[in-house]
Amino acid sequence: MKRTLLAFIRKELIQTLRDVRMRVLLFGAPVIQLTIFGLALSTEIKNINLAVISGPGDAMFGRVAEGFYASGWFKRVIYGSEAPFELIASGRADAVLIAPAGGLARSAARGDGRMQLLVDATNLTKARAVEAYARNIISAAAAREYGARAEPALKFDVRVLYNPAMESSMFLVPGVMGMLVCLITIILTAMSLAREREVGTFETIVSAPLSDAEVLLGKTVPYVLLGVMDAALVVAAGYLIFGVPVRGPLWQLALASLALVITTVSIGTFISTIARNQQQAMLGGFMFLFPAILMSGIMYPVENMPGAIIAAAYLDPLMYFVRLLRNIMLKGGDLHVLWTNLGALALMALVAAGAAYKRFKQTLN
Amino acid sequence: MNGFNLHRAYSIARKEVMHILRDPFTLALALGLPVMLVTFFGYAIDYEVKGITLAVSDQDGGPAARRLKEMFSSSGYFLPVEAVPGSGPVAMLDSGRASAALFIEPEFSKKIMGGGAVQAQFVLDGSDNAKGAAVVGYLPGIQRAAQARLAGQALREPFSFETRFLYNPELNSRWFTVPGLAAIIIGLLAILLTALTVAREWENGSMELLLSTPVRPLEIMVGKLAPYGALVLAGVFFVYLVARLVFGVPFAGSHLLYLAACLLFITAALSQGLFISVVTRQQQVAMQLGMITGLLPSMLLSGFIFPVESMPKFFQYFTMILPPRWFMAAARGITLKGADLGELAVPFLALGLLSAGMLALALIKFKTDLE
Structure with a gap:
């Protein structure tokens, strides 16, 4: 058998x-x-099209924006005279970073240095990643510009096990x-x-x-x-x-x-x-x-x-x-x-x- | 004798409809699958990661350490648990009993309440990337809260930013996944169902029988595909109804444009199914080939879960030959953004070209194989 x-x-x-x-x-x-x-x-979001909008001669904002492009996650969007919403509606930009009126340095000195970040949230994973990246890049920029005064007292030393990269x-x-x-x-x-x-x-x-x-x-x-x-x-x-x-x-x-x-x-x-x-x-x-x-x-x-x-x-x-x-x-x-x-x-x-x-x-x- | 006769094509279509109706079980499965998928994605998948078990090793035991733990749990994302003495937090990560670990050093409370800077080690289980990236993203929020509540003064932020999420302001997971499901359903039903039915005709020899009748190949093709096209469209309509009525997904754009996108993609998918059946002529092989070239790319390479723009350069070009990629772009654009044809010119052009090409390919293969 x-x-x-x-x-x-x-x-x-x-x-x-x-x-x-x-x-x-x-x-x-x-x-x-x-x-x-x-x-x-890839679970890592890359190649995000970012447009930056600022008034003339805003050097500090320019340095913050450079931080975005230097991170490797963002790509520069060259645009003409379109409004920020148009850039996102047409799909040319995934996100738009807008400087405060009157320049970043001046409004920061007044204590309300608020930039605006418009994010296209049709793609949820991308939108979440953009915000998380922006948070890190902007707080690093603040520490660079203002030194230790802008650094938080509590820092997390993050270690990733099993798959460090x-x-x-x-x-x-x-x-x-x-x-x-x-x-x-x-x-x-x-x-x-x-x-x-x-x-x-x-x-x-x-x-x-x-x-x-x-x-x-x-x-x-x-x-x-x-x-x-x-x-x-x-x-x-x-x-x-x-x-x-x-x-x-x-x-x-x-x-x-x-x-x-x-x-x-x-x-x-x-x-x-x-x-x-x-x-x-x-x-x-x-x-x-x-x-x-x-x-x-x-x-x-x-x-x-x-x-x-x-x-x-x-x-x-x-x-x-x-x-x-x-x-x-x-x-x-x-x-x-x-x-x-x-x-x-x-x-x-x-x-x-x-x-x-x-x-x-x-x-x- | 020459030329396309609508009446003969219609007869074939009627015969095919009878085939489908005679087999109610297949019909139920074909319509049940879309409903099952949409329910699942609607109820179960949430991109906001919550309930992360955090193993805490507190060697300080002071008031600030206690407050830090409270902050983690009140964030709503973490479930702090005390590490088992002896084995330690890392052992809990090894065995999967925790997804992250927090080490609070001795003197933590004393240092931070005295106005000094402190470090806390945060260890993450990297074997699950989907969770890991989200967990790291929550830390800055905790950091900011800790500044105010532990060190006693709010973090002096010289500048900050405010995010506005357009088109999906609350980052609702359903609004993101459910409109993309039509691509999966078309990729599954249109490709696999046609590939299998036509392959079956070859397998049991009834195709030869059909060909010996005066019906012309083009008429056979149209007659056989049209009922499946209708069936798939019904599946997509089901998904649309559930999405709108049950999950309240908005529909900002033109329904007509959406229908056009569906029809173009369905044409491409049906043609692909036909092509596969002619090439394989055997149901098992047809199914495997349909899965590899149809279903899996629709799920994984279309941008449904993993954005195309994040793929390496080569795959950004390679995915251009996949109709589901363009359909996904059109579907998300229409439903959430309310984009018009002008803004979706590229996806529509690509979808049109690909479905015309696929149709021509299937037709040529079908005809030459008959002779």
């Missing part, structure tokens, strides 16, 4: 990988995507990796079983001398293997291309990936038993994937969501996986984090596999 099962698994693997395009999509695409997203995406790739690569593995395994499994049903080859398999459990294993083990291989490929690419470190032991990473892939393949199988064709399987897969990705903390911090969503996030396998990945890769693997999250993920894998098996048996009979 064991040999038939092995032969079955082999057949499934060959069938999936027979198509050259499928091989490229399964192994090439995740690496290419990781590279593109790793290079392109706050590089986006360190943060995004583990997340994108979890997302890619999840996308591939869930949708591929769901669609492959739905396809057998569509084409009618499912009956042939059922009539083979295999038990229900063996049929299920034969259909799912290949996808678990492919998923784990993809995970390994993406970690290697992140390490080689972006220098994302793997500070914790590899076995932890392997265990976490295995637990995630078993869970997602089981969920894919479950969806396929409900779906009647591949379209339904795909849409059903996305119905699960979108919330799973959004609640995972890949892009948005989970703690920041409303209570009901946080509660739901505890049912999200991807959330545990992303936590594990960031902990193992960036922090070096804390054992408490490892066992609690891995335990939850393993429990989820068990439940999902059990549910998939039950549904699968029902649909077979």
Whole structure:
């Protein structure tokens, strides 16, 4: 019996990988995507178009404005006679800094040196960043102009652990990796079983001398293997291309990936038993994937969501996986984090596999 | 025999509509996905980071240290907790039990109340950038408050600034995310649904059957795509309704212009879906290709979350060939800024060119593959 099962698994693997395009999509695409997203995406806001408006001969304001351009975050906007609002409405400037009437030095001496900063808030992330940058640049300028008198008594000495340069790739690569593995395994499994049903080859398999459990294993083990291989490929690419470190032991990473892939393949199988064709399987897969990705903390911090969503996030396998990945890769693997999250993920894998098996048996009979 | 016959295209469209209606589950999923997405982005995603657990190691224990902790908690952003003695705040960062740590040195109260300058070390978990940048942004506010309440005199600021946020004065997260969702929905449904349906026709051989009828390729194409175009438009309309009625997102611009942008983007996406199905002719491969070239770029490279202008130079040019980037610019401009066609000339021109090009490409590929 064991040999038939092995032969079955082999057949499934060959069938999936027979198509050259499928091989490229399964192994090439995740690496290419990781590279593109790793290079392109940045949580640091840059290239902000800033226009400055002042009266003639306002030297102090000129020095403050220079501070903005010297920071590297802002780009100079050259303009004609447009009003500040027009510059923003037309999209030529993201922000406009306006000097107080009568010059900055004079109004500062009077004690009301207030500049105005107009910010285009259609893009929220940009607007927030502009204000935060402006706060730092302007208080540094004040300290430069007026010396110690303008310095606050309490200073924070900020140190960033694990990712001192706050590089986006360190943060995004583990997340994108979890997302890619999840996308591939869930949708591929769901669609492959739905396809057998569509084409009618499912009956042939059922009539083979295999038990229900063996049929299920034969259909799912290949996808678990492919998923784990993809995970390994993406970690290697992140390490080689972006220098994302793997500070914790590899076995932890392997265990976490295995637990995630078993869970997602089981969920894919479950969806396929409900779906009647591949379209339904795909849409059903996305119905699960979108919330799973959004609640995972890949892009948005989970703690920041409303209570009901946080509660739901505890049912999200991807959330545990992303936590594990960031902990193992960036922090070096804390054992408490490892066992609690891995335990939850393993429990989820068990439940999902059990549910998939039950549904699968029902649909077979 | 030659030329485009609207009647024949209509027959194909009717057949396709029947296919869709016969499968209510797919229809429900196709319309349910947009609603699920908009609800999620409306309720769950807030760009204002709150509830940051702050592990405090207070080696001073004086009144000023106590007040500093109070200031962190009353800011509304931080939840200060005492560090576990022995293990220390950094261990709490390691295990993820805290997101930031504050070290207050001995003599802190004495120094600051005596009018001296003090430093407090603030350590941040850098493994989550989305949180980290926001946390650092909150510190100047605390600093200013501390000046007044600890050192006894307000910070003498020779000059300062006042920010005015235009178009979204309260920095409401929903106003930012929800108008962009149409791009994700079109990228998902228009591309993947068409790619899959047409690939299915190739897979089970019914495409050959269709081609042997007197219906011309162009008519088949229009007939097959039009119902999906309508379905996607319905999804976008759903999102619009929820955004306006449930989340109160403003709509400052012209609805007609918005519709035009949607139609242009939908044309590009449907053509892309058709092109993929002709190239792959197999649903699983079509789905993978659709995801890589359609859905993921719509989500990640369009400026939906990560601004295009912050990307490296190469990607600022590269994203120009992606219709979702231009649609996103047009959609945000119309809904929040109330921009007119003159101000959105570039996005509209690019969107028009790209969808015409995509349509031509799909048509040529479809036709040559038939011969």
